[in-house]
Every structure is written in structure tokens, then in C-alpha cells.
Amino acid sequence: MISQEMNDSLTLVGKGSDAGEVLRRYWQPAALSDELTAGRPVVPVRLLGEDLVLFRDSEGKLGLIGRRCPHRGADMCFGRLEDNGLRCPFHGWHFNRDGQCVEQPGEPEGSRMHEQIQTASYPAVEKNGIVWAYMGPGEPPAFPDFDCFRAPDTHVFAFKGLWECNWLQALEVGIDPAHASFLHRFLQDEDPADSYGKQFRDTAANTDVPMTKLLRDYPRPEISADETDYGLKITALRHLDDGRTHVRVTNQIFPEAICIPMSREMTITQWHVPIDDHNCYWYSMFTSFDKPVDKVRMREQRLKEHRLPDYAPLKNARNTYGYDPKEQETQTYTGMGLDINVHDQWAVESMGAIQDRTEEHLGKTDVGIIRYRRMLRAAIAALKEGRETALPMLGEVDPATIHGPVSNDSIADADAESGAALEAATAASDAERRAACPWDARI
Numbered sequence: 001m002i003s004q005e006m007n008d009s010l011t012l013v014g015k016g017s018d019a020g021e022v023l024r025r026y027w028q029p030a031a032l033s034d035e036l037t038a039g040r041p042v043v044p045v046r047l048l049g050e051d052l053v054l055f056r057d058s059e060g061k062l063g064l065i066g067r068r069c070p071h072r073g074a075d076m077c078f079g080r081l082e083d084n085g086l087r088c089p090f091h092g093w094h095f096n097r098d099g100q101c102v103e104q105p106g107e108p109e110g111s112r113m114h115e116q117i118q119t120a121s122y123p124a125v126e127k128n129g130i131v132w133a134y135m136g137p138g139e140p141p142a143f144p145d146f147d148c149f150r151a152p153d154t155h156v157f158a159f160k161g162l163w164e165c166n167w168l169q170a171l172e173v174g175i176d177p178a179h180a181s182f183l184h185r186f187l188q189d190e191d192p193a194d195s196y197g198k199q200f201r202d203t204a205a206n207t208d209v210p211m212t213k214l215l216r217d218y219p220r221p222e223i224s225a226d227e228t229d230y231g232l233k234i235t236a237l238r239h240l241d242d243g244r245t246h247v248r249v250t251n252q253i254f255p256e257a258i259c260i261p262m263s264r265e266m267t268i269t270q271w272h273v274p275i276d277d278h279n280c281y282w283y284s285m286f287t288s289f290d291k292p293v294d295k296v297r298m299r300e301q302r303l304k305e306h307r308l309p310d311y312a313p314l315k316n317a318r319n320t321y322g323y324d325p326k327e328q329e330t331q332t333y334t335g336m337g338l339d340i341n342v343h344d345q346w347a348v349e350s351m352g353a354i355q356d357r358t359e360e361h362l363g364k365t366d367v368g369i370i371r372y373r374r375m376l377r378a379a380i381a382a383l384k385e386g387r388e389t390a391l392p393m394l395g396e397v398d399p400a401t402i403h404g405p406v407s408n409d410s411i412a413d414a415d416a417e418s419g420a421a422l423e424a425a426t427a428a429s430d431a432e433r434r435a436a437c438p439w440d441a442r443i
């Protein structure tokens with residue numbers, strides 16, 4: 001349990017708020033590249049409680065500026081894309097991609113008033129299917145050398161989905177390895193051969209045991225969370241009946257991402273990005289270490305579950321997430337179908353818009369969450385003391401030297417009881433994947 005004051009400090013994201021200021025020190029996913037190519041390249045973006053408009057100008061460059069026209073507040077999303085900027089249709093004020101007003105065609109000839117008019121503007125760059133925005137002060141930080149950024153565009157597929165809850169509880173489901181044995185339990189196993197593009201449907205590393213069976217049969221993982229340059233490395237051990245140990249390594253990437261294995265071929269790096277205090281998007285980068293990603297198929301799979309243009313899931317609180325008590329008895333733990341994203345969505349949305357952490361009771365398996373909150377509190381304190389470089393990846397370690405992160409499932413032999421031996425099993429299966437990877441995934 002934490003105090004209400006602490007809960008506010010860790011969850012609220014507006015300008016000047018504790019967590020909001022930490023998040024503003026990092027690149028944030030603002031839109032999918034697909035959103036800019038689907039039609040006119042002008043899309044509304046609500047990010048960290050700020051209303052913005054993202055556009056691609058005639059030179060192909062990105063602009064991310066305030067949504068409300070500084071004249072009298074009209075919506076710039078309906079602006080005219082002209083002359084490397086956006087022109088408000090109300091009185092024609094024209095803004096360049098840096099947010100500077102460069103023309104006020106209705107004002108008297110020779111007026112220089114426009115020189116004083118500036119709207120919000122933030123740097124935006126595109127990387128492997130996502131447009132990233134930097135909303136903090138000073139120069140944006142360098143991107144770390146993570147696999148999802150290093151892999152060629154052919155090997156990364158990006159998608160997003162709306163969750164109607166605060167970002168922190170969305171993130172916390174991803175650093176809680178215990179829930180997979182329950183929330184995502186399938187009472188029967190599917191054929192792993194039919195697993196493409198889905199999570200937890202492959203066989204467990206070097207075995208013919210479906211992941212679904214392993215998670216179901218071993219519901220009491222031993223979990224540890226260790227601080228790293230990028231955030232947390234979270235290890236979940238499941239001690240199998242034959243003496244071997246299943247080792248699952250996942251990661252928290254500071255401040256609001258996770259990196260987890262999806263299958264032996266792919267990892268998922270997923271940001272939980274605040275739209276505002278009460279809503280967030282997950283942005284996933286599915287990164288293949290083997291064949292190019294079948295983007296058409298993966299997009300189709302996900303578009304069956306989401307509507308455009310806001311990427312809202314078709315199953316949601318308003319239709320009880322498709323809950324079917326019969327299915328809950330016979331097929332799945334939740335009764336909400338086979339898409340594990342819906343399970344997570346129900347879990348985090350059903351807590352309420354902002355989870356009331358004054359009433360929670362964390363157990364031993366919540367160690368990832370406990371360690372993460374400690375890191376976030378330390379980052380908030382460091383910013384308040386002006387020690388910005390004490391934040392992860394913002395100074396003490398060169399981001400170009402931060403790789404991976406290693407994220408996989410492996411099986412350690414019966415005699416591998418020590419921590420070092422378990423780590424060796426993870427390292428060996430990671431090295432095998434990287435050695436066979438068609439792009440340069442060496443670390």
C-alpha cells in the first residue's frame with residue numbers, strides 16, 4: 001500500500017507533475033507511421049495530457065505542434081497542408097513545423113505580429129514504424145541500441161492499442177510474470193504450429209511442451225528483479241518436475257516500456273504511453289530474429305480486434321470484453337477469448353481509471369512492481385534535485401552501449417541450480433538466436 005499522495009506522484013502525467021516530468025525526459029511513441037500513410041498525413045495526437053497535431057510536410061519532414069490555433073483556438077487537425085507547414089482554415093494563420101507563425105494573411109500589410117506568435121512544437125522522428133516525440137527540455141537523448149531500433153524495417157512490425165486506464169497499471173501488468181499462469185491460462189492447448197504472431201503459443205525453449213501447458217502446470221514462479229542500465233531485468237524460474245528449470249527473462253525499460261519474448265522467433269518491446277491521466281496506448285515493436293516479419297498478416301490479425309482510426313479494441317468494458325461464462329468453465333481462465341491482449345486489458349481497466357494503491361496488498365511475486373516503483377521514485381527525486389543525469393540512460397552510460405535487452409525462454413539442466421548456471425542457460429539460448437539472425441544482432 002502507498003499513500004494517495006504517492007499514488008498521485010507516480011501516476012499523474014500533466015506538465016509539471018512528478019511522473020510526467022520523468023516521462024518527458026525520454027522519447028515517447030506519438031503515432032504509428034501507418035497513421036500518416038493511411039490518408040492525409042495530418043493526425044491528432046494526445047500525449048501526456050497535451051493536445052497536438054502531427055503532420056508530414058511537403059518536404060517529407062515531420063511537424064508536431066499544438067492542436068489549438070493560438071489565434072482563437074480552432075482545431076489545427078483540419079488545417080491546410082501548405083508550404084512546409086499547416087495553415088489554420090479559420091483566418092489563414094500559417095505555422096511552420098517548428099510551431100512558428102510565419103504568416104497572418106488577414107492582418108494589415110506589413111504587420112509583424114506573427115513574429116511574436118509561437119505554438120507548442122516538439123521534435124519528432126520516425127523509427128521502425130513509430131513516430132517518436134520528445135516533449136522535455138533541452139536536447140532529446142540518443143536512442144539506446146536496442147534490438148527493436150537496430151533491426152531493419154523488414155524485421156520490425158509496429159502496432160498500438162487503446163487501454164482506458166492510467167499508464168502505470170498498464171505497465172505493471174508487464175512486469176508481473178506471475179499473472180501469465182492464471183490470467184492467460186488456456187485449459188486446452190492449441191497446436192503450436194498455428195502460433196504465428198501470437199504470444200505464449202509457441203513451445204517452451206528446446207522442448208515440445210506448449211508454453212500454455214508449462215504456465216498452467218507451474219503456477220508458482222520464483223521471481224527476481226535486478227536493476228540494470230536500462231531499467232530492470234526480471235527473471236522468473238519455474239522448477240519442472242523432471243529437475244530442469246524453465247527460465248524466462250523479461251525486462252522493464254525505463255520509464256514505461258517492457259521487452260518480453262513472444263516466441264522463439266520474435267520479441268515484443270512495448271511502451272505504455274500516457275494519453276492523459278486516465279488513458280494510455282500500448283505501442284509494440286515485434287522484432288524478428290529470423291525471417292522478415294509478415295506485416296500484412298500481423299496487421300490483419302490485430303485489425304480484427306481493433307477499430308480505426310483510434311485503435312480502440314472491439315472488446316471492451318461496454319460489451320463486458322465478450323465475457324462468456326461457459327468458455328470460462330471449459331476453455332480459458334477469463335472467458336474472454338484467446339487474445340491475451342484482451343485479458344491484460346480487462347485486468348488493468350477493471351482496476352478503475354487510476355488504480356487505488358492505498359488499498360492494494362503486494363506479495364512476493366510482485367517484486368518487479370516494487371523494484372520499478374522504487375526506481376521511478378528515485379528518478380522523481382533526482383529530477384527535483386536537478387540531478388537529471390542520474391536517470392537511467394540519461395548521462396552516466398552512453399546509450400549507444402546499451403544493447404538487447406536479452407529477453408527469452410530457456411531450459412536449464414537438472415544440475416543447474418546456481419544462479420550462474422541459470423544465467424548461462426539464458427545466455428546460451430540468446431547467443432544461439434543472435435548468431436543465426438540475418439541482421440547484425442551481435443551484442
Ligand code: FES
Pocket residue numbers: 069070071072073074088089090091092093
Ligand atoms: S483561429 Fe486559427 S487563424 Fe483564427
Ligand SMILES: [Fe+2]
Pocket residue numbers: 173179180183184340344
Ligand atoms: Fe499479460
